[in-house]
Amino acid sequence: MDPLILVSIRNLVKRFDITGGWLDQFRFSGGKISKERTVVRAVNGVSIDVAQGETVSVVGESGCGKSTLARTVMGLYPPEEGEVYYKNDRIDNLSEARRQPFRAHMQMVFQDPYASLNPRMTLGKILKEPICFHQPKLGKVAVAEKVALVMEQVGIDPDWHTRYSHELSGGQRQRISIARALTVEPDFIVADEPIAALDVSIQAQILNLMMDLQEQNNLTYLFISHDLSVVEHISKRVAVMYLGSMCELAQAKELFQRPRHPYTQALLSAIPQLGKAASHEKLTGDVPSPISLPSGCVFHTRCRHTNDRCRQEIPQLIDVEGGTQVACHGVEEGRL
């Protein structure tokens, strides 16, 4: 494997069974009782290679599976199919004990700063816990020093370690959330919409903090977001997801200047722009349910360029010029 690749996601598939209890599986139809399960296909074969030190963003509308992707990569959900590699080690199928050493390398920052900190623990305790857990040999003083250092890094006064999270504002909480991820000195951080719940003025602060930390600590980010202007600002490469599948993966600049996939084009045209007449490309219809995915290309129900092949055959990611990967029959055939 390419030594520069830090985390590699290969054909990841995650399905959720929402059938409910044992009795709910049985359906009565046409005079027969049949057993049937309802499955949500949240992520369908997504592959991304994240290189050391870069920021890869995953964008898409709500419910497209970007958070599920992030949680599956972190091992919060076991994947149904596919693999996740950290450097050269496959980590998705490890037992909890054998996964332990990788936990220190990979951390996560969550969306909701109000729910991601334990309300019954002081900030000091929240930050101490991961250090004590991963480096049990460290003395009390050393742990306290490390906590103070991390708090300083994220711009929180270390004297606040006796405070509780409810005494902090949303932005300050998110700083603590980032600090918690940093305590174990990871090199890969999954940020699941870390700024979505914050005020616009605070969003910029947190973003800048994350970018500074990336420089200082040589971090690699997998950045989940639905805010395209933020994504353009922070990321080196961008992956666009729609209904659990990846449509396009490209360099950030390339993607924003020359979107290839029809969905990416529609998504980007939705960014409001000053001084320009609205050139908003309107999509018709709703996002289909991930319980019964459309056949062929998942986007064919709403795409203007649909033909028969799109309805039948699932498009694979193909390389096009500029290092872009697109999953679209139209682009492959040169129609678009």
Add this chain to the structure above:
Amino acid sequence: MAFLRKIQRSDFVYYFFRDPIAYISFGILLVLFVGAFAAPLIAPHNPYDPTTIDIMDSELPPVWASEGSARFLLGTDDMGRDMLSTMLYGMRISILIGLGAVLLQATIGIVVGLLSGYIKKLDAILMRIADVQLSFSTYMIAIFIGATFQMMFGVANYEKIAAPLLILIIGLAEWPQYARTVRASVLAERRKEYIEAARIIGLSRLRIMWRHILPNTLSPVLVISTVQVANAIMSEAALSFLGLGMPQNKPSLGSLITSGFEYIFSGTWWITIFPGILLVVLILVINLLGDWIRDYLNPKLYKG
């Protein structure tokens, strides 16, 4: 000092002293508790010491009645024991059994609730056990167990183990209350992101349950605990009333009420009425305090 000042300035104390029901109930409860646990010091007689009991003193009315004796403030029971002293000693037993039973219920209930809320595989089986338990009446289970033990140990030996046995019976009969409450809170808490953060750190399930989930589920536990103490004292009184509780020579409030019940129609009303009133007051203040704590801990209710 700083700690005391912190308590003095806390919301809890502020709201507590603004609500007359809260501080009056607490005051009465405090008096009852002190009276019960200091009984050997403050009670005028020792009802457990047969040498001080004279059968000639039996069924004396309270001091204000014409036949009353100044030695016995609230009169005496059918065995010549001083009512006031016996009630204080009896209340001590009732409270101890109530607290002990609640401690047992809470321990079983919290463990079961945490396990079934956090570990999905255990949920179905543990909750079905709780359902089965709940579908029987508490008293039926208690009577069943109590009667079995009485037969096994014989009435003489039963007296020695009556108190711990009652704790066990009442504790085992009501744990599903706790298990269900805790499970419901755990289900709500486990979805929150701080639990996911703890999992990503790599903490074990046990530690997540104990250190992260449990502290966040304790406020409903606190509320039902107050109600359950009152319930347990009631259950004990009911069992004693049925003759399956504390024996006559070590009476709890319930057994005192029973023993007086036989004489109530012959005019000796005080043996039943006084312990009855004491029981009602005890249960009432505990319940009122429990209600108040529930209101205090519920941010959705306006604290006026």
